[in-house]
Amino acid sequence: MSSKRVTCSGCALLCDDIIVKSDGLYIDEVLGACLKGKERFDQVTAKNRIINPQIKKNGELEKVPFNEALNEAVNIIKNSSRPLLYGFSTVSCEAQLKGIELAKVINGFMDSNSVICQGRVLNKSKETGITLTTITEIINKADLLILWGANAAESIPRLLNKALFSRGKFRMTGREIKTLIVIDPVKTASFGVMGVRDIALQIETGKDIDLIRVLKEECCKADSIQDNGVAGIDKDDLKRLLLHLTGAENGVIFIGQGLLRPQTREDVIKELLELVQLINVKQQKGRISVLMLGGHYNMAGFDHVALSTFGKNHSLQFSNNCLIETSETIVSKIEKEDFDCSIIVGTDPVSHFPSILSKKLMKQPLILIDNKQSATSYVADVIFPSAITGIECGGLAYRIDHVPIELKKIINPPTNVDNDEKILNKIINALRGV
């Protein structure tokens, strides 16, 4: 039995300080992981794990040999003229690259989970610019942490351990000089870590835009805050918030799902990014940056892989084996039913999407590559089991702060179970008749 220091692929924080005791065949003990990380390692022996290829026969999924599943998948793809590829945020960058190759070969439309999650912030930053930071910089320098619509304690459980309770290289002190501000309509678990100097702002639901606009105005013109406050936050708290924003040496705003909502009337993300720029112009001592809290461990990876390959970070539409311009997204494609089969990799859109989209997705043949049971696995027509990246196979992943981290293989996957990249390669080769 040997101990190894490994990187956890339980969430996008990719903690690289996890100790695993293993004999090379099984994982005996996992030390230092959070609940999410522990569950990721437990997936290896989960009772509902998918370890056999399956195809739907007479409405029921049946276990079949790999080649039979491959033939069925190839038939579905060959009979399709508008295939859809979606997911790719819980696979390695190598598999993402292979997925793009498949999309190109079959003239498909490809998107990742990022487009409905934190990719929306990146897309908006194309108009405004964005000041990003890294986890290392936060650990070593940050003195102000703002969780805005983000419940970090439950979505990225060890983020606050690292960001808030750490003692940085460039700081004489640690937690005691760091201020945590939580802005959320719900008193989430993240409120539970607050100390006396921290600020809890329980904002009224959906009023973030009002708060951002008041802060922007106050940045330009002092004393523009009304006496009765804004969005359920009183004037004194608003002043304290602004004082921290403009006075921090190194502040970071963690943007959570709570801020991501359709921009029909107002553009919350755009205005927040503008506020950050405004503060940074006004800031004399340091700067404010943002960090996007995406959950899936390689959500940021797809943006990088697609951007570096085709100069576009989402919504890749291929025609005649070339990328073409499109204004469609995964949402509009499914909504318009502009697809005739789907290839889903490492995600569960039937659970994640509103039922009006799931219904349309379920109408067409669905090929799934995943290692976990899910609502999507119940309705799939073909299922390929995959190895768990970061445990049963290695690969590159981009951390929450867009820093590339190499994931290493710890144990072998179950017999006849390939990694995502190999499965996608086998599909490509079968389509090419190799």
Add this chain to the structure above:
Amino acid sequence: MDMIVNTIRMIAYDQVREYSFGDNNSLKEKLGIGFINPEDFKKLNLKSSLNLRLTNNFGSVVIKPKEDKDVPIGTIIIPVSIWANQITGIENDELVYKNIRVSIEVTSDSVLGLKDILNSINE
């Protein structure tokens, strides 16, 4: 009565864990639920045997209500899951997971299991 629904990720009510380690019952018990303020619970005359039906333009779903004093009055918090997504929708080509207005009624109908939910979507 109208309320606002917010879907959020909760570590104790996590769909990946339930799909991997749970069964049909635990899926329903852990994910087919909603948290409301005790004052709303009282206002609706809810009892432990009763459920809530949430309805809006996007769809309808029955959930088991649970009291939580940290939830703002007039709000229902539902863990991200296929149950929550019966009433989420699309606006301007983007998905709506937060601040969803629903009308609610107390019901004795039971919470559907995963397979029944999938069948109802497929109908």
